[in-house]
Amino acid sequence: MxxxxxxxxxxxxxxxxxxxxxxxxxxxxxxxxxxxxxxxxxxxxxxxxxxxxxxxxxxxxxxxxxxxxxxxxxxxxxxxxxxxxxxxxxxxxxxxxxxxxxxxxxxxxxxxxxxxxxxxxxxxxxxxxxxxxxxxxxxxxxxxxxxxLRVSKVSRIEDANFSYSSLYGWREAGRSKNFLEFTDTVWRTRAFGDFWSYCLVAEGVVDVAAEPELNLHDMAALVPIVQEAGGRFTSLDGDPGCSGSNGLATNGLLHEAAMGALALDSATPIQD
Missing domain, CATH: 3.30.540.10 (Fructose-1,6-Bisphosphatase, subunit A, domain 1)
Known part of the structure; x- marks a missing residue:
């Protein structure tokens, strides 16, 4: 339309x-x-x-x-x-x-x-x-x-361009292990940060963007831009739009894979 x-x-x-x-x-x-x-x-x-x-x-x-x-x-x-x-x-x-x-x-x-x-x-x-x-x-x-704007058509995580925020936030959110493994899996990583990561997803330049700690005012304007460009925007746990406390934006094709990869780190087993 x-x-x-x-x-x-x-x-x-x-x-x-x-x-x-x-x-x-x-x-x-x-x-x-x-x-x-x-x-x-x-x-x-x-x-x-x-x-x-x-x-x-x-x-x-x-x-x-x-x-x-x-x-x-x-x-x-x-x-x-x-x-x-x-x-x-x-x-x-x-x-x-x-x-x-x-x-x-x-x-x-x-x-x-x-x-x-x-x-x-x-x-x-x-x-x-x-x-x-x-x-x-x-x-x-x-x-x-x-x-x-239109999002990219990249369909494999191994080919994805991933933009994120600082490593500190991922550690505080209990996702640093999975985050680091994800950065080793994707094709390329850059920390554009803030609004820019998500706008670049809408442009098709970045395929996955995520931050572990966000507020409503950080996300509300970004959601329509990503979605109207053909992408998907949820929390890292799949909450729709800006209803969560963090954000994950993708071209849609990579969303489920990225969400699974950036899940909370597994609990450390208790040693006897």
């Missing part, structure tokens, strides 16, 4: 308009590199740029979609109802504060718990990815200048 046939096209247009303005703000901060960095209770960093970006997105949504609920990484939940916007103002804050251009603003719309719109804007990379339910997945700088 074409983009214009999606019932969420106008919501997607709104997400683009908001992202255009937010990109200008975040890029100004990124280029200046003169912001203060604080540590949140979960020990992750946050900057004034994160908070300002989320405040701006919330203000725009309040004006344009006042009846919708909103959930954001920095300010939590507001409102109620079946439609909920999910915001990650700067995904990849650690990259952002060190001057690494791999960071993005993530904007998603969930309808009755299902992610139906996803937009990922990475202005420092000059890239944007988006999708709306039943409308396909695309990349480009605007709705009028876009290339449709």
């Amino acid at each position: 074409s983009l214009h046939s999606s019932p969420y096209t106008e919501d997607l247009r709104l997400a683009h308009m908001i992202a255009d303005s937010v990109d200008s703000q975040t890029m100004q901060s990124f280029n200046a590199q003169d912001f203060e960095v604080e540590t949140k209770p979960d020990l992750t960093p946050v900057t004034v740029a994160d908070r300002q970006a989320e405040e701006y997105i919330r203000a725009q949504l309040s004006r344009a979609r006042g009846r919708d609920a909103v959930y954001g990484e920095e300010f939590g939940s507001s409102g109620s109802g079946p439609r909920r916007w999910v915001i990650d103002p700067i995904d990849g804050t650690k990259n952002f504060i060190r001057g690494v251009p791999v960071w993005a603003t993530l904007i998603a719309l969930m309808d009755h718990g299902e992610p139906v719109v996803g937009l990922v804007s990475a202005p420092a990379l000059g890239r944007r990815w988006w999708a709306a339910k039943d409308g396909g997945a695309y990349t480009g700088k605007s709705l009028s200048s876009a290339k449709q």
Whole structure:
């Protein structure tokens, strides 16, 4: 189906308009590199740029979609109802504060718990990815200048390109043994990390992407992009979409094999 046939096209247009303005703000901060960095209770960093970006997105949504609920990484939940916007103002804050251009603003719309719109804007990379339910997945700088995305057709794990997060997270999640064995099995591994791994799955460049610890705001925008490109997105244990606490995205053909390979490590036998 074409983009214009999606019932969420106008919501997607709104997400683009908001992202255009937010990109200008975040890029100004990124280029200046003169912001203060604080540590949140979960020990992750946050900057004034994160908070300002989320405040701006919330203000725009309040004006344009006042009846919708909103959930954001920095300010939590507001409102109620079946439609909920999910915001990650700067995904990849650690990259952002060190001057690494791999960071993005993530904007998603969930309808009755299902992610139906996803937009990922990475202005420092000059890239944007988006999708709306039943409308396909695309990349480009605007709705009028876009290339449709399709996942790869790789069907053997031995031929797969695998992107992941840090080894530390896999160890903490009790999956490091199986993770390391998986990296030895696949054709190639790279730690692109954060949003980029999943967008590359949608592009057909990466065949499997996974992270052992994720939150709703990390995943909601990515799910429609991967799925509308023909891929599959679940938790590492098979929970649909972004309903789990971790993520696995594949071209679909490799999903069951990857999920089995990245399962929890077997318990260590008790010695007599």
